[in-house]
Amino acid sequence: MATGRVIRAISGFFDVNDGEVTRRCRARGVFKKQGVTVLVGDIVEYEPMGSQEGVVVSVHPRSSELVRPPIANTDHALVVFSFVTPDLTPLMLDKTITSVLIAGVKPSIVFTKADLAEPSFVEAVSSLYRKCGFQTLAISAKQGEGVEQVRTLMQGRINVFAGPSGAGKSTLANAVAPGLKLQMGAVSEKIGRGRQTTRHVELFQLDHETWLADAPGFSQLQLSVPARELGTFFPEFQKVNCAYRGCSHLDEEGCAVRASVERGEIAQSRYDSYQQMYHEIREREENMY
Ligand SMILES: Nc1nc2c(ncn2[C@@H]2O[C@H](COP(=O)(O)OP(=O)(O)OP(=O)(O)O)[C@@H](O)[C@H]2O)c(=O)[nH]1
Ligand SMILES: [Mg+2]
Ligand SMILES: [Zn+2]
Structure with a gap:
């Protein structure tokens, strides 16, 4: 038996790296029956077969689990949003940050494409999120x-990129x-969105000691938290x-x-996102009963 980390999951196979070699593994048959899922980032026990294959037999408990993107055991999510092309949507940004926090993972926000945006917009948005902490x-x-600053932020951590x-x-x-x-990939001019290149x-x-x-990208997100705890x-x-x-x-x-919010200390856009998310969660909660 050996221990390794799942670095890739493709159509039913898991690539498991033991620090030196990567083996293409399938999961033991009983996993499906037991509802056990294997995620990228999981530490697993596996039975090697030949020199390049193996069978995953168990999954170690996870220190964290994100649903979007699906990954286990990360300790740092870089929430990546562009200022323009595609345009920044505060609600989606706030939802992504919140989903990372709910999973118990530390978020950092990386706004991209500053070269395409108005400097005053870059400054206003950055300072708004900095003020939130x-x-x-x-x-x-x-x-x-x-x-270089992004590289420094990532050092010594298991990082994941999350964003549209x-x-x-x-x-x-x-x-x-x-x-x-x-x-x-290019961003489609017609729909102003990316094309899911990755x-x-x-x-x-x-x-x-550093993973990435x-x-x-994703454009939809469900928050798994009771509305009362959202704040x-x-x-x-x-x-x-x-x-x-x-x-x-x-x-x-x-x-x-x-x-x-009325004094202008908490940003109106953040409060608007909060309200929107609260109502979305409430609606789901009400439909559950
Ligand atoms: N001007 C400018 N363009 C950028 C910058 N970063 C990325 N782009 C462009 O944005 C487009 C999309 O970039 P990707 O890196 O493929 O985006 P992605 O987030 O990986 O997208 P998915 O894989 O679909 O989730 C490409 O055409 C890039 O060249 C930047 O800093 N400035
Ligand atoms: Mg990509
Ligand atoms: Zn209150």
């Missing part, structure tokens, strides 16, 4: 600006680690200490979060 970078992979198609995740991965030679989650080892997973995943809401236990921060009299 997030580590935030504005970069241009095309011009090599900020790439066309945001520039693979371009950034290539800039950070030119040896990867990942495929990059098809699979794949984990690459950058040095003995490139992943397909705890907005760090700037936590700072104002709303005194009401279980406050939804929507219409309670004397809510400190709403007062802070």
